[in-house]
Amino acid sequence: TTKPSTDQYCILFYKYHPLTDDPSLLEQYRVASEELCTSLHLTGRILIGLSNNGEGINGTLAGSKADLDSYVDCMLGREDDGSDDCDENSRRRASAVSAFRAASKEFFAELNVPELVFSSSNDFKWSSWTSSQEKSSGTWFPDLNIKIVKEIISTGGAFSNITTNDTSVGYLTPKEWHKEMQDLMKKYEAKQSGSSERVGKEDEDEVETILIDVRNHKECQIGTFAPGVAIDPNTKTFAQFPKWVKDSSTSTLANKRILMYCTGGIRCEKASAYVRQMIPENKGVFHLKGGIHKYLEEFSGNSSSAFSGKNFVFDRRGALGADDCVSGNKGDANDTTLRQHDKANNRAIVGQCLYCSCPFDTFLPQHICTVCREPTLVCSTCDADLNQKQQTLRGLDGSRAEYHCEDHRQLRSCYFTSLGGFSNQVLKEQLEELQKHSKPLEGLGKKGKQRRRTLRKQMDKIEAALTAVGETNTNTSDGIVGNVDMIDTVASACRHCGSTSCSADCWGFHGGHTRMENREKS
Numbered sequence: 001t002t003k004p005s006t007d008q009y010c011i012l013f014y015k016y017h018p019l020t021d022d023p024s025l026l027e028q029y030r031v032a033s034e035e036l037c038t039s040l041h042l043t044g045r046i047l048i049g050l051s052n053n054g055e056g057i058n059g060t061l062a063g064s065k066a067d068l069d070s071y072v073d074c075m076l077g078r079e080d081d082g083s084d085d086c087d088e089n090s091r092r093r094a095s096a097v098s099a100f101r102a103a104s105k106e107f108f109a110e111l112n113v114p115e116l117v118f119s120s121s122n123d124f125k126w127s128s129w130t131s132s133q134e135k136s137s138g139t140w141f142p143d144l145n146i147k148i149v150k151e152i153i154s155t156g157g158a159f160s161n162i163t164t165n166d167t168s169v170g171y172l173t174p175k176e177w178h179k180e181m182q183d184l185m186k187k188y189e190a191k192q193s194g195s196s197e198r199v200g201k202e203d204e205d206e207v208e209t210i211l212i213d214v215r216n217h218k219e220c221q222i223g224t225f226a227p228g229v230a231i232d233p234n235t236k237t238f239a240q241f242p243k244w245v246k247d248s249s250t251s252t253l254a255n256k257r258i259l260m261y262c263t264g265g266i267r268c269e270k271a272s273a274y275v276r277q278m279i280p281e282n283k284g285v286f287h288l289k290g291g292i293h294k295y296l297e298e299f300s301g302n303s304s305s306a307f308s309g310k311n312f313v314f315d316r317r318g319a320l321g322a323d324d325c326v327s328g329n330k331g332d333a334n335d336t337t338l339r340q341h342d343k344a345n346n347r348a349i350v351g352q353c354l355y356c357s358c359p360f361d362t363f364l365p366q367h368i369c370t371v372c373r374e375p376t377l378v379c380s381t382c383d384a385d386l387n388q389k390q391q392t393l394r395g396l397d398g399s400r401a402e403y404h405c406e407d408h409r410q411l412r413s414c415y416f417t418s419l420g421g422f423s424n425q426v427l428k429e430q431l432e433e434l435q436k437h438s439k440p441l442e443g444l445g446k447k448g449k450q451r452r453r454t455l456r457k458q459m460d461k462i463e464a465a466l467t468a469v470g471e472t473n474t475n476t477s478d479g480i481v482g483n484v485d486m487i488d489t490v491a492s493a494c495r496h497c498g499s500t501s502c503s504a505d506c507w508g509f510h511g512g513h514t515r516m517e518n519r520e521k522s
Contacts, residue, residue: 012125014266016056016167032103039096040067043141058152062140077117125293166273171289174298181306214262222351222361223309257283265291309350353379369405394421
């Protein structure tokens with residue numbers, strides 16, 4: 001086979017579309033998709049929803065521009081027999097597309113539903129990554145992973161009553177969204193300045209417009225539309241969004257005109273449908289088509305861009321700045337070249353270091369909360385300081401610092417995954433502090449159950465370590481927990497893959513460590 005180009009690009013895409021709830025039947029489509037992507041030398045992930053009328057497909061793929069163009073053409077329903085091309089790569093791509101198109105038509109004919117094809121190349125969000133940004137592995141994704149799932153965006157069934165007929169409603173194009181953001185910011189700035197001047201055609205009876213960021217809190221931390229206006233529901237997972245809607249229905253959402261946005265648009269599809277169902281007295285629910293990503297493709301080179309900061313993404317890239325978003329208008333426009341945007345715009349640092357509050361917006365793989373594994377923002381100065389303090393406290397050179405997110409900042413001095421190096425006295429102090437934190441939770445019933453369980457598990461761990469000291473370290477004066485060799489390994493190991501030689505920038509952080517391990521074994 002011909003080696004793929006080293007010039008790498010990435011596409012994000014999704015489509016809600018009727019499929020089937022028969023796993024064996026849907027496997028045919030999964031296999032055909034896998035064969036297509038393998039032949040096109042693509043890596044990444046595609047989720048295929050196991051549902052008659054509630055899901056579809058959701059994917060992120062990386063590869064060369066030409067190979068991704070062929071995939072986009074294929075999913076737009078275009079045929080390419082390669083008859084006009086004589087080079088090996090063109091024939092390879094044409095053959096892969098032809099095979100998938102035939103399999104797809106056969107599959108949907110058997111289902112007796114329209115074939116899943118995208119309506120426009122604008123349904124695909126493009127981004128690029130320069131060679132200086134590439135990780136040591138040289139690839140964005142560890143492999144190609146195409147799987148059948150219950151939901152193409154995980155919610156634990158929170159949106160099970162939303163069907164494909166409820167989606168694709170209330171779209172605002174990037175241009176329309178831009179105008180909405182300008183109007184919102186004008187009103188906000190006038191209100192902040194105490195100006196009595198009316199904005200535009202505003203009158204006493206005008207319906208209030210609110211802006212909701214559907215993403216999780218960590219995503220909101222590093223990038224946002226209309227700072228000071230956008231509402232952050234402060235969720236850790238998308239599954240928590242419905243509860244926020246229920247809790248906010250009367251005070252925040254009722255009788256309002258509602259604008260919503262997310263990373264690439266997929267979460268807003270179901271979130272907006274859910275809001276329409278739960279808030280029937282709404283004055284209109286709209287969302288940004290293509291999400292932040294599509295907006296940045298169109299407006300990142302514009303000095304009036306309404307988005308500040310970075311767009312968080314759930315893969316090895318971590319986040320995209322305006323300079324990473326490109327426009328790949330394959331097919332729908334005559335210009336098929338990628339347009340790199342003005343890198344001077346949208347570079348405002350919105351995020352802050354959790355420890356010192358200095359401007360910082362990079363989630364590093366090693367900076368995860370030791371309690372819940374949520375990514376945290378830790379600047380280099382605070383990181384060095386934490387490493388030094390914790391190494392001194394443990395008495396172990398080379399041990400890795402442990403971090404705590406906003407929700408667990410009160411546990412910074414008493415909750416550590418590795419107990420290696422801590423003296424008996426320090427462990428007893430940690431135990432006492434954990435007990436103090438646990439006591440107020442006892443009267444919360446179910447509401448505090450998970451937090452009580454987390455603290456109880458850590459207290460049991462410390463108590464077991466203290467008990468073991470007398471058996472394993474009877475000859476040490478300070479009672480440091482455990483065997484020293486074992487301590488050094490545990491305290492200095494990567495939290496994602498367990499390796500002591502890993503810098504923590506491994507595939508484990510992005511959920512690919514197990515697959516990489518299995519591939520190496522095979």
